[in-house]
Amino acid sequence: MELKPKLAQSIVDHMMTQIPYNINIMNKKGYIIASGNKSRINTLHVGAVDAIKQLKTLPMDQQYGNHGQPGVNMPLKFKNEIIGVVGITGDPNKVTPLASLLKTAVELLLQQKQENEQEHEIEKVKQRFIYRWLNVSKYQDPQLDSELVEEANRLNINLGKQRCVIAIAGSSQIIKNLKLDQETIIFSLTNRIELIILSSKHQEAYIQQKLEHQEIEYGISNWGNLLGRLAEQAVTTLRLSNIFGKPSFRYYSQISFVKQVLDSDLNLIAVNDQYEALLKRKDGKELIDTIREFIKCNMSVNQTAHNLFVHRNTLSNRLLRIKKLFELDPKNTEDLFQLFIGYITFYYRQTL
Template sequence: MKLNPQLAQSIVDHMMDQIPYSINIMNEHGYIIASGNPDRINTLHVGAVDVIKQGKTLPMDQVHGSHGQPGVNMPITYEGQIIGVVGITGDPAKVVPLASLLKTAVELLLKQSVVDQEKRENEKSQQRFLYHLLQATQDHPAPASLVAEARELNIDLTIPRTVVAIRCQVTDLERLNTDPTNLTFTLADNIGLVIVQADFVRRRLLKQLAVQKIAYGVSEPTTLVGQGAQQAVATLKLRENFQDDHLTEYHQVQIIDLVLKSHLPVQSLVNQFAELFGSETGKELITTIREFIKCNLNVNQTAKHLFTHRNTVNYRLEKIKEAFHLDPKKATDLFQLYIGYAYFVNRDDLTSDIFSLK
């Protein structure tokens, strides 16, 4: 264990704001690595050398050359080893109590820095593990090496887990995950994953997200975390793209997710939706067909949601019929429109713009 000069200097700067004495911190060889006097950095402190040799606190009652001033020097220890010295310049009778407090503060901060470093390393190891675990799907099961690593992290891969995809910043993910048994991972596009084992923990998390009106998607329980992550993210994105807050569970969107992955030949419908999206009138038609579907083909309910008259809704439905040559009031035609709309709103190049459809 070695003293970090940056940490040592920050301690010196903070303490010298509180007390009217000059402070020095020396490394294990007696060289000053932090000081209230910048000119003394990297110079040898003879008092510190004596402290290191004798292994005890030594007061200095008089000047020792240009590199030793009256004061007191105390050893800084970590796990029984002297790793440095802290010194305060001044009358030893006055500064010994302050030096003792400073020595204790430095040692506590060192211990905390070690704990924090270990925590960061553990988090990095867990994140690397989760990155590889997220590759585990039905087509690509977890390799034996990953299973062994899971055991070292006390993670049982045979237990089904639910993945919750959340639209949030990294800092928000840390705040939202209140259960230490959960695993978390941050994806691109401000999507955080919370991998939950216990069902009551999942219910509590979802309740919290609902109260705070944070968009999320939930996978089916699975031992294949990568597959669960795909389901959760698909649910979240479909919820956002369809602008339907009732879509929260994968089973609600599974059919449309599979349809989208089937790459059906609906490009002509997608092109027509894209053409409509280029004008305000066209956007009104797209919004109308979306709400008409969400309202289960109920014209009155659609009009209520759009804050307009039912005759306006009927007029727009006729315009949709003319544009697509498909009647939205006929089940088979509406099915085609719905599929085309689904492909349209889930285009990668449209994701950031589709939220303008209010």
């Protein structure tokens, strides 16, 4: 462990708000790397050199030239190795207790810093593994990949366990407020989507309850062991629920039929082009909203007009405009189906 000047100076600046004496921190060669007196930085501290050589705390009762003043110097140790010295300027009888506390605080801080760095590195390794796991398990059993299995064993992850994935729209801050068990895994898929990978139905119910309470958008996959496929299911559910405007669509099982239709590659170029053109029209948004609401209301004119806060005649006028633009009649079931699938296809591709 090397004592970095930036960290050392931050410690000095903070501690000097609490201690009415100048504080110096020296590296293992005795040079001052942090101080309340910035003019002393990068100068040799003779008291620190002596403390390092003698491997013990040394009080300095008098001033030694320009580079040594009365005070006390205590070697800093990390894993039984001297990595520097902490010193406080002043009467040794007064500052020695403070120096002792400061030495302990710095050593504990350094230990915590290393532990945090180790945890961060382990988390980076785990995130890289999950990325591989997601990609491998889109189409095949991850247990067939010997390298993946070996890495999973090192991370104490059971690849064969049944799991479920919850895709959340938002930042990791949302997840920090959840009480998750040790087997639950978090993965940042994109800047806007977080995945919660869990293996407990109890955790699924708990997380869903919390997300509903906070009105957070999410999608839940089926249960299985092909993690990549489960992640796709969760994300697809999240995206389609936004397109439908139906937050009640939370589970992949609720939208699996629509996903199959999307994957069937229907020839809807003309319909999609018209949706694209609508976005450029002044009345485009209101017509698109009308199509969506008319579908949600199962072709009920009264309910659609009520939900859109418009008169029946206004709605009828919009439906006529839609019919003319798309050459599809929203009041005809087959034509409405094309409008419906075209709407989903167009907006689903916008979210990819």
